[in-house]
Amino acid sequence: ATCVSMKTSLPMVMRRKEAKSYGTKQIIEGNYKAGQKCVVVEDIVSSGSSIIETSQALTAAGLVVTDAVVFLDREQGGSENLLQWNIKTHSIFKITAILDTLLATNRIVPDVARDVREFVRTVKAPLVRSLQKKEVKKLSFKERALLTSHPLAQRLFDIMEEKRTNLCVAADLTRSSEVLQLADILGPHICIFKTHVDILEDFSPDFPARLKDLAQKHTFLIMEDRKFADIGNTVQQQYTHGVYSIQAWADLVTVHAFPGPAVLTALKQASLPDQGCVLVAEMSSAGSLGSKDYTEASVKMGEDVPDFVLGFVCQSRVSDKPNFVLMTPGVQMDTAGDALGQQYCSPSTAVSERGADIIIVGRGITKSEDPAAAAQEYQKAGYNAYMASVAS
Structure with a gap:
């Protein structure tokens, strides 16, 4: 060399x-x-x-x-x-x-x-x-909806099947009006709308209600990317209280596993039966400190709570259990990284090679001159890759 x-x-x-x-x-x-x-x-x-x-x-x-x-x-x-x-x-x-x-x-x-x-x-x-790679038959979203007992997971699989989309858009915008406008424009093409409510510069109490109305109008789930990572009592307070009152409006929240199972217990206690969480098992940033052992432990922790954990944010097929949803961030048609360590992969790579069920796309859509057209392109690419993986 x-x-x-x-x-x-x-x-x-x-x-x-x-x-x-x-x-x-x-x-x-x-x-x-x-x-x-x-x-x-x-x-x-x-x-x-x-x-x-x-x-x-x-x-x-x-x-x-x-x-x-x-x-x-x-x-x-x-x-x-x-x-x-x-x-x-x-x-x-x-x-x-x-x-x-x-x-x-x-x-x-x-x-x-x-x-x-x-x-x-x-x-x-x-x-x-x-x-050694396990030979795992890829089931359709419709088949997988029958294998989960979690009502929110069933609803998500049904949405993906009916709307023919496995696209989650990351709405990392700083103005409430921009987020709501984006949700209305992209709603027909997505299964999940991912928010970072803590970066909004003009958050108001009526914002969550307006976003929920759009979710109902276009049939998508709301996932607040809060990445909870503290002791149980603190996390529960962050979830249910404060300015954002996340529990009152988010269908899903993201959670880091390193605090241990207590973080899931605390969130589950404060949630309704049709709410859930997604564990962050792997990240798309270069130099991430998450080890293989940490990823495996995170997945084990999530698989032990199937009535609250819907799946995992990951960069590879971390679980072969069909009742869990694998979501891969850092998806973009242009696969070059950014100056802050983000690493991108294409929709086809995410689904066909890394085993993703849902592709999470941010700037590839939000920074596009025509976000609706870009969303349609990602929707088609992601769902076609899913269909090919089921057929193979």
Whole structure:
């Protein structure tokens, strides 16, 4: 990799086995920008596990990995395993080609060549267990509505099926009139309208009621992206009291898992049966400190409370249980990142590759010259990707 970098004058990054406690303290070291493509260079591929693990670290740092170059492919299933992770392998040599050369130059006898070929054909190198992808049949939203006991989850699946949309718009605007106008314009094309009510400069008590009227008019859910993250009593007060009185108008709220199960208990106690929450399992910002263990613990915590937790905000298929909804933020047609560390992926990538049920789109719509037309484009792209995943 160093030679290629020097010869082509292309930047090189390096993956450490573990972050140092000094210096940059990063797993990925080098000169790069979020959104850039990165080729993984490896000496030998057997199962492909090391390349996949490297790809995961690079992706977490904001880079895009679609290809790997290896010096030798042992032809024991590694290339096929990598394709399951949407990584194409380019090998300099294959073990069978080397056998052909050795045999042709009388370096080995035919019996040895035959035995090695048979070994390569019959003995495959499996991925490490944590990287093995489960074959999960993708059910339709209609089928999944029948598998959940949560009334709000049933309603959400029904909305997505009836309106043919899996689009959630992130209305990160600072004026109430702009938010309400956006909700009215985009209402026919979305299943969820996501708010950040605490950034409104002119919030008034009648704003939630007007937004609820629009939600009823256009049949969508309201999700307040509050990201609750405190002890139970404090969270309950934040949810039910204060200027915003979120519990009185939001169908859904977002919650961080790190306070522990008590945060869910507190919110559930203060909620109606047709309200719920979404746990933030993974974030789309570069350099997020959320580890794999944290994500798994967050999902386990949510799956233990299916009568309140509807699903997860995530960047990958963190749960295979069909009664939970996976929502992926950072979706945009233009997949370059921004100056503040946001990482984008396309609607097709979010749904087909990362397993998203719902795509969350913000600036790709709100900053468009024609938000309604942009919303229709995202609605079509997201739902077509969903239909293709169900059909496959």
